[in-house]
Amino acid sequence: MAHAAQITDTRTSVDDIFDLLRSEILSLKLRPGDKLSEVDMATRFGVSRQPVRDAFSRLANQDLLVIRPKRATVVKRFSTREINKSRFVRSAIEERVLRRAADLCDLVGAARLDMALAEQQKALESKDVAAFGQLDYAFHKTLCEIAQVDFAFDVIMEEKAKVDRLCLLGLAKEDRMSELISDHYKIAKAVENHDADGAVIAGMKHLGRLDDTIKRISAQNSDYFDPE
């Protein structure tokens, strides 16, 4: 599936523009519905329209932009269907991962999980939200590796990224960091104890926390959503 940043031995200006715009979209610096002009971007980056066009095209393929001939290119709005899809896919994948992880977790795996938890605790204490975001990804990645399905993390990351953009609209993550870490703790301990059912229950509860957030945000920011 689509690569986050085209893996090329030689980076082109398209790669640069793509990466920057992508991060701006995902961090909501560019908001859903915002118009993007090829010429504006071209002058901004000091290049011609062509590389910008290519970058736009790539972003459109990742469903982050909507390009319509002869009309302005806009940052893609959220759609409840896409959100439901993400939610469904992630939930299904994570269940499988957790069951396998609980089956396969050994002492090395347990140690890695404990270390991940400790790092998260440290991020909580220093209230470093950005670091926690990274550690959140790392935690789920570790679970995938323990389950020996590291490719599953590709999918999780993709789906997570979509929802993360949405969640940025809501309250600061700070408030829920301790809650999320507590979830991670339960998940990790269940996996370490080979308690597959327990891990899945904890994991699903963890994912479930997103639902309320999403519902609230979508009610408050209907202009960022596609009309159904």
Next chain:
Amino acid sequence: MAHAAQITDTRTSVDDIFDLLRSEILSLKLRPGDKLSEVDMATRFGVSRQPVRDAFSRLANQDLLVIRPKRATVVKRFSTREINKSRFVRSAIEERVLRRAADLCDLVGAARLDMALAEQQKALESKDVAAFGQLDYAFHKTLCEIAQVDFAFDVIMEEKAKVDRLCLLGLAKEDRMSELISDHYKIAKAVENHDADGAVIAGMKHLGRLDDTIKRISAQNSDYFDPE
């Protein structure tokens, strides 16, 4: 995620080129490792390089082409990692779909499943492999609709397409049509009887049939595979 064929009100030449090349790649008219030249395609379609470039870019984003600056663009080879990923994702999604379908199946759903089975039987009798291919997709789509997660079919279709390309390398589907239909029958009946576990068991067995096929094919066509 990426659309099969960009949904634009006005179709551009990029759309045409994209659709055609995509179908040629998925049907193995263009084989993994084949080189594609922008200029060749441009002359073939009677356009300039630019629309071809855009189409190539779109195909690369769907992981069907590999574009490297200053080097030839080639049809993407299979990778065992990608195949495992597809397999894993599809399996996880289908389990969820089957459980929900078994829960939610009503008389209308049962009738639709029975009708789908009848059509497949007809295709078997007339040995219409192409038609069966379509009905295979339709069957899984019906299951998603009964489960009220029609978006799940997007994912299944994407993953299925990848593996289908691979399976075309193997024996004709004809040999296994009756086997597959028998699987479908078991799945449908379990769903109709609200037997979630039975449906999942039958579904997983159904998916499992791919494994042997893939293993055999990958052994025989190592040149179509990425070196690990």
Next chain:
DNA sequence: CATTTTCATCTTGCATACTAGATTAATATC
């Protein structure tokens, strides 16, 4: 003043030309 029409301006799509690096075949060298 409200409505329609027109026109300037904006948008992306496409064609062409050129560049720099990668490839490959021919040549030179040993």
Next chain:
DNA sequence: GATATTAATCTAGTATGCAAGATGAAAATG
């Protein structure tokens, strides 16, 4: 004859110019 070197030919990346449709504001009309 095998190997190293060179040069012709390929590749995609980028710049620029023009065309056609969409947009929105200004002007004309009732």
